[in-house]
Amino acid sequence: MALDPGDSPGFLMWHVTLRWQRAIAAALTPxxxxxxxxxxxxxxxxxxxxxxxxxxxxxxxxxGTDVKMTSQVLRKLEAKSLIEREVDAADTRAKRLRVTEHGAQVAQRAITAVEATDAAFFGTLPDPGALLAMLRPLAG
Incomplete structure (x- = not known):
């Protein structure tokens, strides 16, 4: 027997994720x-x-990201002068990463914005710690 979509954990997780991602995107846009x-x-x-x-x-x-996609995004962060990629002296095929001074400032501001967004989004729950306890085993 098919579940009502509102009774499907996957369907609800999908909708929660979309709402949360929109909130995060809005916080990071500036x-x-x-x-x-x-x-x-x-x-x-x-x-x-x-x-x-x-x-x-x-x-x-x-x-927890795809390696190829990670490389592409890191190139964009480098183009924004937020990180520097240097050839690894021990393995010339690899790139070592360093956040620039400007990148560190942006990272800290972004972390503050995301944490505030998370607090507002999940703060309406009666026990946010219970959500963490449920998500940790699912996160792998």
Whole structure:
């Protein structure tokens, strides 16, 4: 027997995700970042702050993104002077990534905007921690 769409977890997750993505996109528009650009910039910045100049594969794995798409988006972030990509001395096929000073400022502003958006979006839940507990095993 078919479920009513409102009783389908996948259907509801789809709609929640779309609403949340629209809210995130609106928060990032003033910073001239797409959602995926934000994720990759913030991931690179986070890894840099831990003393690691990551390569593109490390960033893709941390962010959960496709490696080829990651490379394309990182090139766009480089064109915006938010990151620098340098040939890895240990492996000339790889690129090491460093967030520029301007990129670090943008990353921190974007993280603040996204966290505020998340707080507003999920803050209406009676127990946001319960949502995290449900999502963690699903995130893989």
């Amino acid at each position: 910073l001239d970042l797409t959602h995926v650009q934000f994720v990759l910039l913030a991931t690179t910045w986070w890894l840099n702050t831990r003393g690691e100049p990551p390569n593109q594969l490390t960033v893709a794995r941390q962010a």
